[in-house]
Amino acid sequence: MSNVYIVDTTLRDGEQTAGVVFANEEKVQIAKMLAELGVYQIEAGIPTMGGDEKEAIKKICKLNLGVSIMGWNRAVIKDIEESIDCGVDAVAISISTSDIHIKHKLKKDRDWVLKSMVVATKFAKKHNLYVSVNAEDASRSDMDFLIKFAKEAKEAGADRLRYCDTVGMMEPFSIYEHIRRIIDEVGIDVEMHTHNDFGLATANTLAGIKAGAKYAGVTVNGLGERAGNAALEEVVMALKYIYKNDLGIKTNLLKEVCEYVAKASGRVLPLSKTIVGHNVFAHESGIHTDGVLKDSKTYESFSPEEVGLQRQILIGKHSGRNAIVAKFKEYDIDLTPEQAEEILKRVRSLSVQLKRSLFDKELIYLYNEMREEKIKDVNLQNNI
Numbered sequence: 001m002s003n004v005y006i007v008d009t010t011l012r013d014g015e016q017t018a019g020v021v022f023a024n025e026e027k028v029q030i031a032k033m034l035a036e037l038g039v040y041q042i043e044a045g046i047p048t049m050g051g052d053e054k055e056a057i058k059k060i061c062k063l064n065l066g067v068s069i070m071g072w073n074r075a076v077i078k079d080i081e082e083s084i085d086c087g088v089d090a091v092a093i094s095i096s097t098s099d100i101h102i103k104h105k106l107k108k109d110r111d112w113v114l115k116s117m118v119v120a121t122k123f124a125k126k127h128n129l130y131v132s133v134n135a136e137d138a139s140r141s142d143m144d145f146l147i148k149f150a151k152e153a154k155e156a157g158a159d160r161l162r163y164c165d166t167v168g169m170m171e172p173f174s175i176y177e178h179i180r181r182i183i184d185e186v187g188i189d190v191e192m193h194t195h196n197d198f199g200l201a202t203a204n205t206l207a208g209i210k211a212g213a214k215y216a217g218v219t220v221n222g223l224g225e226r227a228g229n230a231a232l233e234e235v236v237m238a239l240k241y242i243y244k245n246d247l248g249i250k251t252n253l254l255k256e257v258c259e260y261v262a263k264a265s266g267r268v269l270p271l272s273k274t275i276v277g278h279n280v281f282a283h284e285s286g287i288h289t290d291g292v293l294k295d296s297k298t299y300e301s302f303s304p305e306e307v308g309l310q311r312q313i314l315i316g317k318h319s320g321r322n323a324i325v326a327k328f329k330e331y332d333i334d335l336t337p338e339q340a341e342e343i344l345k346r347v348r349s350l351s352v353q354l355k356r357s358l359f360d361k362e363l364i365y366l367y368n369e370m371r372e373e374k375i376k377d378v379n380l381q382n383n384i
């Protein structure tokens with residue numbers, strides 16, 4: 001697998017999540033964090049919107065973060081002029097390639113699409129910008145037309161083609177075929193931009209990469225239109241651990257970045273959010289905790305510290321003896337096997353009553369309760 005570059009669009013597609021707005025300072029802070037994380041390119045927003053959006057993009061450009069800053073544009077010269085005015089070094093030039101979009105949204109025809117894209121691309125190249133030509137709704141486009149579009153984009157000077165699965169209608173096997181065909185027939189660099197409508201955004205991005213796409217367009221926490229985009233944290237970690245392709249991203253910062261974006265977007269991270277959820281390294285089941293306590297690799301794909309998290313061993317209804325023994329050891333209490341068995345019974349009963357796992361102080365309470373009962377029993381037996 002060749003090198004893969006992360007293109008983060010949290011500040012563009014991520015902010016397009018219905019109802020999400022980043023304050024300008026938050027946009028700047030997110031850009032700084034993404035640069036620190038080590039992404040290749042930040043799609044910072046849509047300059048032609050003007051106002052705050054343009055101000056924030058200008059500020060991000062002025063920071064000289066050492067990463068490429070891209071502005072998003074329609075295939076419209078005025079849009080690109082606004083991008084240039086912001087000081088970006090790269091532009092995304094977007095236009096729909098599917099007949100559904102061309103006919104019903106743009107109300108134009110295929111020739112108009114090709115012409116608008118070529119004119120916009122040549123204009124951007126004349127201004128020494130890096131150009132990604134974005135085929136919106138590529139996945140629902142006629143493949144022969146998409147190939148023609150990609151060829152003309154390349155001839156006009158485009159540096160890459162963004163393949164957009166705009167409504168998230170693809171699955172990995174077909175997307176692999178599409179991307180292979182584009183690369184084989186056009187020989188252009190491809191960026192994957194996938195949406196999560198069927199929960200396949202990350203899988204589809206990985207399939208595209210496997211087919212030879214060099215760029216992965218992602219968002220932090222998978223923010224984005226409707227069900228969102230492929231999540232940065234998922235793609236980076238899957239590439240590292242499933243495909244053995246370490247992109248050099250500072251993954252130990254992931255938790256912090258994801259938490260920040262969650263807060264700024266007002267979209268709380270679910271406890272079991274992939275990669276960075278608070279509970280994705282929490283173990284309760286007896287067989288799992290026993291395994292993890294012996295060797296964490298038995299039930300973890302990578303160590304929690306790698307993404308800025310910590311392992312948690314919870315004690316609850318599904319716990320086993322070994323976890324109970326280990327937990328009390330943390331408090332310098334060496335349980336006998338019989339004591340561990342007895343406490344486990346009490347843990348199960350209390351967990352069912354409370355419908356949750358137990359806090360450490362509740363465990364100590366159960367331990368004291370058990371000891372007091374034992375003392376009472378002995379006293380009774382001795383008639384004291």
Ligand SMILES: CC(=O)SCCNC(=O)CCNC(=O)[C@H](O)C(C)(C)COP(=O)(O)OP(=O)(O)OC[C@H]1O[C@@H](n2cnc3c(N)ncnc32)[C@H](O)[C@@H]1OP(=O)(O)O
Nearest residue numbers: 016046048049074075076094095096105106107136166225
């Ligand atoms: C799949 C995606 O994520 S695409 C990105 C979507 N993001 C956004 O829309 C967020 C920011 N958008 C905006 O601020 C505004 O929509 C703007 C500034 C881009 C345009 O605003 P307005 O001029 O008010 O137009 P409006 O949004 O109502 O309609 C879009 C127009 O752009 C046209 N258009 C849409 N996509 C493209 C394109 N890729 N290239 C050229 N024209 C396009 C539409 O046909 C429509 O034109 P019409 O007015 O002649 O019918």
Ligand SMILES: O=C(O)CCC(=O)C(=O)O
Nearest residue numbers: 013094134136137164166
């Ligand atoms: O990136 C683009 O230009 C297209 C917009 C988009 O987000 C998409 O098609 O999913």
